[in-house]
Amino acid sequence: MDAMAMRFCILGSGSSGNCALLQTDATRVLVDAGFSARRLGELLAAHGESLDRIDAIFLTHEHGDHTTGLGGLSKFPHIKIFANAATARAAQASLKHRPSWQLFETGARFSFRDLEIESFAVPHDAHEPVGFLFSHGEEGSLLSPRRALAWLTDLGHAPQHIHERIRQADVLVVEANYCPELLKADQKRPWATKQRISGRHGHLSNDRARELLESVASPRWRRIYLAHLSRDCNSAAAIEKTFATVRAMLGCTLSIVAPGDGTPFDDFS
Numbered sequence: 001m002d003a004m005a006m007r008f009c010i011l012g013s014g015s016s017g018n019c020a021l022l023q024t025d026a027t028r029v030l031v032d033a034g035f036s037a038r039r040l041g042e043l044l045a046a047h048g049e050s051l052d053r054i055d056a057i058f059l060t061h062e063h064g065d066h067t068t069g070l071g072g073l074s075k076f077p078h079i080k081i082f083a084n085a086a087t088a089r090a091a092q093a094s095l096k097h098r099p100s101w102q103l104f105e106t107g108a109r110f111s112f113r114d115l116e117i118e119s120f121a122v123p124h125d126a127h128e129p130v131g132f133l134f135s136h137g138e139e140g141s142l143l144s145p146r147r148a149l150a151w152l153t154d155l156g157h158a159p160q161h162i163h164e165r166i167r168q169a170d171v172l173v174v175e176a177n178y179c180p181e182l183l184k185a186d187q188k189r190p191w192a193t194k195q196r197i198s199g200r201h202g203h204l205s206n207d208r209a210r211e212l213l214e215s216v217a218s219p220r221w222r223r224i225y226l227a228h229l230s231r232d233c234n235s236a237a238a239i240e241k242t243f244a245t246v247r248a249m250l251g252c253t254l255s256i257v258a259p260g261d262g263t264p265f266d267d268f269s
Helices: 037-045 064-075 085-092 160-167 180-185 191-198 206-216 236-243
Strands: 007-012 019-023 028-031 056-058 080-083 100-103 109-112 115-121 130-136 147-152 171-175 223-227 253-256
Touching: 007 037, 019 037, 037 064, 080 085, 085 100, 115 160, 130 160, 147 160, 160 206, 171 206, 180 191, 206 236, 236 253
Parallel strands: 028 056, 056 080, 080 100, 147 171, 171 223, 223 253
Antiparallel strands: 007 019, 019 028, 109 115, 115 130, 130 147
8 A cells, every 4th residue: 555545445335234444554444334243354354454453433323234243343342433422322222342432523523543534414314323524644745645535325315514525525425325216116115114215314315316416516526436225226227327417527436336245445545
């Protein structure tokens, strides 16, 4: 890895589990831990890493597809778990051990090693869900240029403050959870669940994700990952159709992360 680089990959994304790995020279952190500790170990090993080398986990909210791995991390007491108080309280309720909680206030900006982190509120049906903006390096520096990753999943709509946060990113992970037509036609989910998913505290549809990207259209974006796709209520074909008109306008790489899949490392240097 080049000096002062930042590298990122998604280990898995979707309703079966969500987790990503962010690396710098001095730091290795996970964003969410939605797989068992054993599975996390396997996913990390495939990228040349291990839980022994992970310094911290940043939690967006307490739902199981983002926190399942916490239960098996008692063997890794060195891993710090960053969350706001409401998320930590909700997640702790299902744990037999007490992790090394590192509490932050939603909206606060703070540092961990060589990363700067800003959390921001997102509208979702959890206790106090957040998105993250991870930054590294210095503005104007040739040796260590400032780079930023925005993590934005599990939200029913995007208020203006979210627009401002993701505009600052070089790489953006945003959910395109469902196709409205496929959700309507789905036979597995009861009406109430469909209402929750499509509500203002549910998930972003393909159309809403596209509208968000169109309205912000940051010239800084280098790559956008469309993630947290529903296995039953979305498809690559539906996404391609919805985003066909904006690919050229955005002027950056648009990658679809299939349910359950991960991504190769993306080097920010």
